[in-house]
Amino acid sequence: MSRHAETEQFDVDDPRLNRFDLVREGARRDGVRIVHYEPRFPVPGTKREKRVERTVAGLFLLGGLAATAFVVGYIAWPFHYVPGANVNKLYTPVLGVTLGLTLLLFGLGIILWGKKLLPEEISVQERHGGASPRDEQRLTGATMMNMVDELGIRRRPLLRRAALLGLLPVGVVAAAPLIGGFIQDPNRGHILAKTAWRKGIQLVRDDMTPIRPEEVSIGGQMTVFPGIPEGNTNKYGDSPTLLIQLRDEDAAALRNKLAGVNQGSMWRNFVAYSKICTHAGCPASLFEQQSNILLCPCHQSQFNITDNARPVFGPATRPLPMLPITVDSNGFFVAQSDYKQPVGPGFWERPDETTQD
Amino acid sequence: MRRRKIDVAALPGAAATQVDDRLTLATPLRKAFNKVFPDHWSFLLGEIALYSFIVLLLTGTFLAFFFDPSMQDVQYNGSFTPLRGVQMSQAYSSSLHLSFDVRGGLFLRQMHHWAALLFMAAIIVHMLRVFFTGAFRKPRELNWIVGILLFWMGFLEGFCGYSLPDDALSGTGLRIASAIVLSIPLVGSWVATSLFGGEFPGDVILDRLYITHVLLVPGAILALITVHLALLVKQMHTQWPGPGRTNRNVIGVRMFPGFAVKTTGFFMMVFATIALLAGVFQINPIWLFGPYRPAVVSAASQPDWYVMFLDGSTRLMPAWEIRFHLAGHAYMIPAVFWPTVVLPGLLTVLPLLYPFLEARFTKDRQHHHLLQRPRDVPLRTGLGAMAVTFYLVLFVSGGNDVIADKFNISLNAMTWAGRIGLLILPPLAYYLAYRISLGLQQHDREVLAHGIETGIIKRAPDGRFYEVHQPLGPVDEHGHSALEYQGWSVPKKMNRVGALVPAIRGFFFPVERAPERELPEAPISPAPDRQEISSH
Numbered sequence: 050m051s052r053h054a055e056t057e058q059f060d061v062d063d064p065r066l067n068r069f070d071l072v073r074e075g076a077r078r079d080g081v082r083i084v085h086y087e088p089r090f091p092v093p094g095t096k097r098e099k100r101v102e103r104t105v106a107g108l109f110l111l112g113g114l115a116a117t118a119f120v121v122g123y124i125a126w127p128f129h130y131v132p133g134a135n136v137n138k139l140y141t142p143v144l145g146v147t148l149g150l151t152l153l154l155f156g157l158g159i160i161l162w163g164k165k166l167l168p169e170e171i172s173v174q175e176r177h178g179g180a181s182p183r184d185e186q187r188l189t190g191a192t193m194m195n196m197v198d199e200l201g202i203r204r205r206p207l208l209r210r211a212a213l214l215g216l217l218p219v220g221v222v223a224a225a226p227l228i229g230g231f232i233q234d235p236n237r238g239h240i241l242a243k244t245a246w247r248k249g250i251q252l253v254r255d256d257m258t259p260i261r262p263e264e265v266s267i268g269g270q271m272t273v274f275p276g277i278p279e280g281n282t283n284k285y286g287d288s289p290t291l292l293i294q295l296r297d298e299d300a301a302a303l304r305n306k307l308a309g310v311n312q313g314s315m316w317r318n319f320v321a322y323s324k325i326c327t328h329a330g331c332p333a334s335l336f337e338q339q340s341n342i343l344l345c346p347c348h349q350s351q352f353n354i355t356d357n358a359r360p361v362f363g364p365a366t367r368p369l370p371m372l373p374i375t376v377d378s379n380g381f382f383v384a385q386s387d388y389k390q391p392v393g394p395g396f397w398e399r400p401d402e403t404t405q406d
Numbered sequence: 407m408r409r410r411k412i413d414v415a416a417l418p419g420a421a422a423t424q425v426d427d428r429l430t431l432a433t434p435l436r437k438a439f440n441k442v443f444p445d446h447w448s449f450l451l452g453e454i455a456l457y458s459f460i461v462l463l464l465t466g467t468f469l470a471f472f473f474d475p476s477m478q479d480v481q482y483n484g485s486f487t488p489l490r491g492v493q494m495s496q497a498y499s500s501s502l503h504l505s506f507d508v509r510g511g512l513f514l515r516q517m518h519h520w521a522a523l524l525f526m527a528a529i530i531v532h533m534l535r536v537f538f539t540g541a542f543r544k545p546r547e548l549n550w551i552v553g554i555l556l557f558w559m560g561f562l563e564g565f566c567g568y569s570l571p572d573d574a575l576s577g578t579g580l581r582i583a584s585a586i587v588l589s590i591p592l593v594g595s596w597v598a599t600s601l602f603g604g605e606f607p608g609d610v611i612l613d614r615l616y617i618t619h620v621l622l623v624p625g626a627i628l629a630l631i632t633v634h635l636a637l638l639v640k641q642m643h644t645q646w647p648g649p650g651r652t653n654r655n656v657i658g659v660r661m662f663p664g665f666a667v668k669t670t671g672f673f674m675m676v677f678a679t680i681a682l683l684a685g686v687f688q689i690n691p692i693w694l695f696g697p698y699r700p701a702v703v704s705a706a707s708q709p710d711w712y713v714m715f716l717d718g719s720t721r722l723m724p725a726w727e728i729r730f731h732l733a734g735h736a737y738m739i740p741a742v743f744w745p746t747v748v749l750p751g752l753l754t755v756l757p758l759l760y761p762f763l764e765a766r767f768t769k770d771r772q773h774h775h776l777l778q779r780p781r782d783v784p785l786r787t788g789l790g791a792m793a794v795t796f797y798l799v800l801f802v803s804g805g806n807d808v809i810a811d812k813f814n815i816s817l818n819a820m821t822w823a824g825r826i827g828l829l830i831l832p833p834l835a836y837y838l839a840y841r842i843s844l845g846l847q848q849h850d851r852e853v854l855a856h857g858i859e860t861g862i863i864k865r866a867p868d869g870r871f872y873e874v875h876q877p878l879g880p881v882d883e884h885g886h887s888a889l890e891y892q893g894w895s896v897p898k899k900m901n902r903v904g905a906l907v908p909a910i911r912g913f914f915f916p917v918e919r920a921p922e923r924e925l926p927e928a929p930i931s932p933a934p935d936r937q938e939i940s941s942h
Contacts, residue, residue: 075436075440076440076660079436079437079440081440081442081660083660096917097911097917097918100917123509123510128509128510129485129506129507130484130485130486130487130506130507131485132487132488140512140513141512141513141516141684141685142685142686143685144510144513144681144685145513145516145681145682145683145684145685145686146682146685146686148678148681148685149678149679149681149682149685150678151678152674152675152677152678152681153674153675153678153682155671155674156671156672156673156674156675156677156678157671157675158671159667159668159670159671159674160667160668160671160672160675162667162671163663163664163667163668163671164668167663167664167667170659170660170664171657171658171659172440172442172657172658172659172660173442173650173655173656173657174440174441174442174642174655174656174657175654175655176642176653176654176655176656176775178545178641178642178773178775179545179773231600231601231603232596232600233596233599233600233603233604234596234599235595235596235598235599240599240604240605241588241595241599241605272701274701282479282493283477283495283607283698283699283700286605286606286607286700287605287606287700289700289701324700324701325700328585328740328741328742329581329582329585329586329720329742330581330582330584330585330606331578331581331582331703331707332700332701332702332703334701334703335705346703346704346705346706346707346807347578347582347703347707347717348717348720348721349721349806349807349817349818349821350725360725362818362821363721363725363821364720364721364722364723364724364725364741364742364745365725365741366725366726366727366740366741367727393585394584394585394588394589394740394742395588395589395727395738395740395741395742396588396589396594396595396598396738396740397590397591397592397593397594397595397737397738397739398595398735398736398737399736399737399738400736401729401731401736
């Protein structure tokens with residue numbers, strides 16, 4: 050009420066008003082009172098003001114210099130990779146330092162300008178929070194309820210039910226093409242339970258050459274892939290296998306403990322375990338030769354290779370599956386069959402362990 | 407012919423009149439210019455996140471022109487000699503190309519990565535600020551929720567981006583992500599095969615992550631940021647208590663020019679920091695990791711820092727797996743499910759509900775626009791300290807193999823330390839934070855009642871020593887002031903109450919003369935005249 054009256058009294062064309070009076074009035078109408086406003090340097094042109102001005106100008110000019118250095122470096126500095134220690138390796142640091150300096154100097158200059166040269170100000174803005182006035186709430190509520198009444202949904206139950214029933218399949222129509230295209234059946238081809246290994250497939254190295262028993266050192270391990278086209282690529286991500294030749298006493302210990310489906314999977318002192326961790330699927334490939342432990346570097350699950358690769362520490366719960374191997378008539382390692390348990394991380398409908406005791 | 411005179415000085419005014427004639431902008435525009443911003447360093451944290459996001463958009467757009475998410479097998483023949491001739495995916499090859507054969511490509515890639523790390527860090531620190539000062543209280547619960555959604559969107563966006571280059575580390579991360587999806591009861595295997603288009607890794611996942619990373623999630627983040635800022639403008643800023651500051655006003659400077667100038671400068675500084683980090687500190691050197699292959703991994707495989715707490719929780723999880731039979735078929739819930747699906751779920755739901763729980767337990771239905779100092783709400787501060795400690799134990803455990811290696815500790819001991827620490831340290835942190843809050847509160851009130859400790863020790867005639875205190879207000883006969891605590895810092899040093907002469911300006915030499923003014927009378931009672939110590 051009083052504010053309205055004041056607005057009436059204020060004449061924006063009054064010649065006695067200066068521009069800041071208008072600013073103040075504008076702010077007042079926006080609910081902002083400028084309670085303190087004074088220049089940083091009441092007497093213009095003092096030595097100190099000049100000094101601040103020079104500092105800001107200097108920062109901007111130095112920023113310009115750094116920007117020029119950036120452009121020159123960007124164009125002229127050699128950037129292609131050349132092996133060895135050379136200036137090309139400094140391309141990225143040159144860009145970073147020059148661009149960083151450019152922005153830093155400009156940023157400092159702008160902030161200094163704001164803090165030292167802009168007028169000192171304290172403004173107070175009123176806060177008009179909280180709920181709308183009760184009459185406004187009532188009016189809007191009535192308008193909304195009226196919408197419902199106008200549609201007549203309450204009075205016409207048939208229409209309501211028909212609309213709901215009809216909309217249900219429409220909703221599915223909207224979702225189906227968006228989601229349907231993605232859906233793949235995990236049971237088709239049993240992709241989660243099977244790998245590329247089959248009876249008679251050779252164990253090969255990364256370069257696809259087959260392996261003879263005498264090529265694996267005693268106590269040594271080797272990563273092997275199925276000897277089929279693209280067998281060593283990401284197409285068969287579940288198939289990588291560790292081939293290990295155990296020392297005599299370790300092999301004897303393992304043979305005594307071979308559990309369930311693992312029986313008959315070893316060939317002499319050789320054993321092959323899936324390299325895919327049964328916890329989260331990383332390669333469990335850090336081999337501690339002295340303690341006969343395989344360690345997965347992702348979450349530190351540890352598997353004892355002289356005991357069916359049983360998990361002995363960490364979050365893994367199931368042993369690494371064992372690949373049944375033998376040596377064919379040419380003297381190369383081959384698989385007897387696929388893995389007898391699903392390889393890799395667990396899932397809801399995963400078939401039960403049969404090697405578990 | 408007469409030349410029409412164009413009054414250049416009047417042009418902007420004329421143009422403005424024309425625009426206003428059509429859009430009626432004068433009032434709303436002025437209102438926006440006059441918006442008042444309170445000033446405190448802790449209000450800048452959210453701005454860091456916003457400005458990092460702008461850098462992310464700028465650099466990301468550049469990267470998108472050169473990156474190809476195809477999983478097609480190709481042979482690398484770019485200029486990085488150590489990998490020449492190696493079979494790899496087109497995605498990895500184009501990332502290498504971007505890093506070595508595009509002018510400034512590596513710099514922008516590193517800027518993108520550093521900006522992402524800073525974005526997440528700023529979000530978390532900003533959230534801590536909002537939590538510990540009670541800025542989430544009514545009426546700002548909705549903006550707190552938007553903030554939490556922004557955190558998880560940023561998390562998802564970061565993970566997608568981390569997976570795109572298809573180097574050994576990003577592939578390992580994806581492998582674990584697929585195991586996490588697989589672990590979800592009932593639908594896990596369906597969701598995983600549907601996401602990956604068959605068995606892991608398949609040949610579509612990078613294309614899908616790419617469109618998610620460059621369109622879907624950034625779009626969601628942009629929308630959420632818009633809502634976040636719109637709510638902030640609508641509900642106005644919170645402010646610290648202080649002279650003249652009430653629940654009914656905001657005290658500060660107007661948006662133009664004061665706030666705008668400072669925030670522009672601050673944007674430049676954030677940008678500068680990212681540029682310097684990107685230029686000088688190597689981040690994610692994918693060429694050292696090699697292409698992803700399911701059989702290859704190295705020790706010390708760590709994700710980006712903001713994912714490390716989940717890596718830690720996965721490492722600490724005991725080997726507990728639920729197996730059961732139903733209608734002749736075996737079912738299971740793998741151990742991965744708890745630390746990577748259930749825990750993040752809890753970590754989302756609890757903070758989402760917190761503002762409402764706190765209001766319920768404190769029976770507080772008021773609007774709050776004044777912030778609280780953490781010490782004044784020991785319970786909330788304690789809970790926050792508990793949550794931070796819980797997070798830190800998980801975070802440190804995410805790198806427990808590196809710590810074990812560098813400090814020569816047993817790896818298994820690190821895991822056990824993490825497991826035990828996760829249970830014991832958070833309650834301890836709660837207790838300590840609670841007690842420290844109470845202690846600080848008490849000290850504030852002590853200073854208000856007794857005055858500032860001046861450091862001047864006096865000896866009374868009876869031989870008693872005592873410290874002289876400077877009261878902050880009128881004192882009663884016992885020397886106590888009856889000042890009420892205002893929820894804001896209490897001066898605790900003499901120079902806070904003007905006991906010291908202001909320093910003379912100038913870095914190496916004074917640029918001004920010392921003001922020739924009478925020194926204010928010493929605030930403490932004047933020292934008694936020195937008396938000669940006579941030897942007789």
